[in-house]
Amino acid sequence: MKLGVKIAVVAGLALTACMAEDDATQADDAAEEVTDEPDVSEVSQEVVAPPHTVYVNFGGGTFTDCDACSLSASNRSWVVGTVFKKSSITLGAAFAGLPARRASIMSYLRHVYYKYNVQFVESRPASGNYTMVVVTPETIRDDLSGYSPIDCGNASRMDIAFVWNAKTSDPLYPDQLAKLVAHELGHSFGLEHVVGNAADLMLAGGRDAAHTFSTSTLLEANRCEPGNPRQDGHARLVAGLGHQTAAPPAPTGPFGGPVSWNQVWLNWSAPSSQIVAGYIVRRNGVVVSWQPNPVGPGFVDANLPESN
Numbered sequence: 001m002k003l004g005v006k007i008a009v010v011a012g013l014a015l016t017a018c019m020a021e022d023d024a025t026q027a028d029d030a031a032e033e034v035t036d037e038p039d040v041s042e043v044s045q046e047v048v049a050p051p052h053t054v055y056v057n058f059g060g061g062t063f064t065d066c067d068a069c070s071l072s073a074s075n076r077s078w079v080v081g082t083v084f085k086k087s088s089i090t091l092g093a094a095f096a097g098l099p100a101r102r103a104s105i106m107s108y109l110r111h112v113y114y115k116y117n118v119q120f121v122e123s124r125p126a127s128g129n130y131t132m133v134v135v136t137p138e139t140i141r142d143d144l145s146g147y148s149p150i151d152c153g154n155a156s157r158m159d160i161a162f163v164w165n166a167k168t169s170d171p172l173y174p175d176q177l178a179k180l181v182a183h184e185l186g187h188s189f190g191l192e193h194v195v196g197n198a199a200d201l202m203l204a205g206g207r208d209a210a211h212t213f214s215t216s217t218l219l220e221a222n223r224c225e226p227g228n229p230r231q232d233g234h235a236r237l238v239a240g241l242g243h244q245t246a247a248p249p250a251p252t253g254p255f256g257g258p259v260s261w262n263q264v265w266l267n268w269s270a271p272s273s274q275i276v277a278g279y280i281v282r283r284n285g286v287v288v289s290w291q292p293n294p295v296g297p298g299f300v301d302a303n304l305p306e307s308n
């Protein structure tokens, strides 16, 4: 679609140039057509899709059973009947009065999903579609820690996922709890479990899983795609959510200082989820060192060559 419009605009410009030689009046008409360019703004809106909103519900509420539905805005889910064995369930608030603990989970989620076009909010959106993950201190079931519909292809943007035992006294808190919230959301975005490979956050059981989604193809426990029992978590998330399109904030306070003739110390400040793509060290304008993906927010480069 984007490509098509680009071609159309280029063709329009070519038309203008051609007709300018032949007929000034018609050339003006053609120029007006190009100046109009309503297609460009329309396409911009299509290409830059709105982010998939995830409401992290720490406030609890009453959730009611329904027949095969999962509807965040009305707190209705088939999980209440099928998994919790209830017609309705009232869940308490997690980390009430402890905003820093809620913030740490929000920060973790933004870190895990930073590559994808998804935004996390702590307040229920007033309108529009959103996925909701309910984080509650209640122990709903002893044999599980969380539950989400597996939404193959991320077909719905109104799913409800649940994570329980969200207590500061629980051994799951805080790292495993945050990982569990990210894992259940992965199911709601269409990811299945992967088997026997801890390189992916969707490892069944999850506690030893990585804090990220693999870019490799891993064996699934079940299948969203019959006949293809494999899953590339990253690829499936890109298909279901799209790439993150918002520019990250720039690092602040970059600083460099000499340590010795062949060492330089570099430092910067950045949000916890932000990495720096690389650095270049120049001496008198000559590149003497560079490194992709340095571990921030500060380090010493000890491999500079002798001064030249």
Ligand SMILES: [Zn+2]
Residues within 6 Å of the ligand: 183, 184, 187, 193, 204, 205
């Ligand atoms: Zn799972």
